[in-house]
Amino acid sequence: MTKNMTFGDGKPCFIIAEAGVNHNGDINIAKKLVDAAFEAGVDAVKFQSFKAENLVTNKAPKADYQKETTGNGNQYEMLKSLELSYEDHIVLKSYCEEKGILFISTPFDFESVDLLEKLNVPLYKISSGDLTNIPLLKYIAKLKRPMIISTGMANLVEIEDAVEVTKKEGNDKISLLHCTSNYPTEYEEVNLNAMTTLKNAFKLPVGYSDHTIGIEVPIAAVAMGAKIIEKHFTLDKEMGGPDHKASLNPEELGRMVLSIRNIEKAFGDGIKxxxxxxxxxxxxxxxxxxxxxxxxxxxxxxxxxxxxxxxxxxxxxxxxxxxxxxxxxxxxxxxxxxxxxxxx
CATH class of the missing domain: 3.90.1210.10 (Antifreeze-like/N-acetylneuraminic acid synthase C-terminal domain)
Known part of the structure; x- marks a missing residue:
């Protein structure tokens, strides 16, 4: 596999198509998402790995956007229906390899980290919700694989703590994603300039995890220097599930990738x-x-x-x-x- 796996100045933007839980717990839908991501030309397709009982209490409330998209009930019931089994992970990783696209996943608990390590994933993506989960960060950092850490809901002090903890475990292969953890995110809440703040503060590769409607903001982020872009996508925005409505459809995902690659061509060598x-x-x-x-x-x-x-x-x-x-x-x-x- 020859997919781009380096992040930073002079490197192409690493584009992650976030399938997340938009497979609705169905391995066949998950494979179709891989197909769509491959056709769009992204570098990686990302899923989410968790055991509901390890992730939430059995009475954890849903977020407001989850209530709007999936009705009442609690997080546990919703997440339990969206789990991928170990066998599903094996099938998906193998399918990605056949297609020639990178398989990655976000682990939300220790057991899921162990599962992904058995699959020999090339990197770990850390969700915004786990930025302050120091035990999980330490556990992943010890594996010495590249870590992409989302920073939604966080301030600079919390991000600094996460970076220091990771480095203390001997892992300096860190990238940070600016993010606003709201689904969907209003344009006024994006604050792309915070991406520049992260770059200046931590001297690490910086990117953007987008939850806005449409493709304008991630394209703008690349123009501002984002080295990684993560964007949710779905086969159909009208499907039942928490994240479909705030996701791109396959055609939109393809347009976003093409636009980003065109922007990169337009950067040039800087010589006037x-x-x-x-x-x-x-x-x-x-x-x-x-x-x-x-x-x-x-x-x-x-x-x-x-x-x-x-x-x-x-x-x-x-x-x-x-x-x-x-x-x-x-x-x-x-x-x-x-x-x-x-x-x-």
Missing amino acids: KCNKSEEKSKFVSRKSIVAKRFIKSGEIITEEMLDFKRPENGLSPIYLDEILNKVAITEICKDEIINFFNVR
Whole structure:
């Protein structure tokens, strides 16, 4: 597998298609999500690994957005129906390898970390909810694999604690994702400038985990320097489940990836120069020094005799001072270029 697995300056943006729990507990839907992610051209498709009994108490309330999308009840009942078994994980990882797309998953408990480690996942994604779960961070950090940590709901002190704990375990392969943990996130709450704050504060690769509607904000994040983008997607926004409505459909995911790759092409090398493609434009757009009227042989050239017109097939106006006060050595017709062959 040759997928991009490095993050940072000079590297392409690592794009994660967040399938999450949008498989609704059905392995066949999960495989279709892998298909859609592959077709969209992302670097990785990410699921979520958990045991409901290890993640929430049996009376944990749902978030407001979960109530809106899945009705009443508690988190435990909802999450129990969305679990993937160990066998499902094996099938999905194998299927991703067949397709040529990277399989990753977010573990929410120790048992799920062990499961993913058995599968030899290449990196660990830490959810915003576990940023302050120091025991889990330590447990994962000891595995010495790259860690992508989301920072929704967190302040700089909490993020600093998470980074320090991870580094103390001997793992400095850390990337941070700015995130707003609301589904969907309103544009006014995105605060993309906080991504720059994270980069300046921690000197680590920084990206953005997006929960807004549409594709504009992740594209803007890449333009601002995001090295990782994570975005939820679904096969159908009308499916039952907590995250479908705040997700992209496959066509939107493909457009987001294409837009990001186009933005990356547009970055260029930073050297300000005339591109090869501009040479023809340069000829027809720039101007030459020409005669404003008929000039007799022997006349002294003054500025009133001159004009500046397209195309650039003579002397540039840059050389005006070198032409002034010279003597015309031939007759020069109106609009004829002035150069060092007809003045001296």
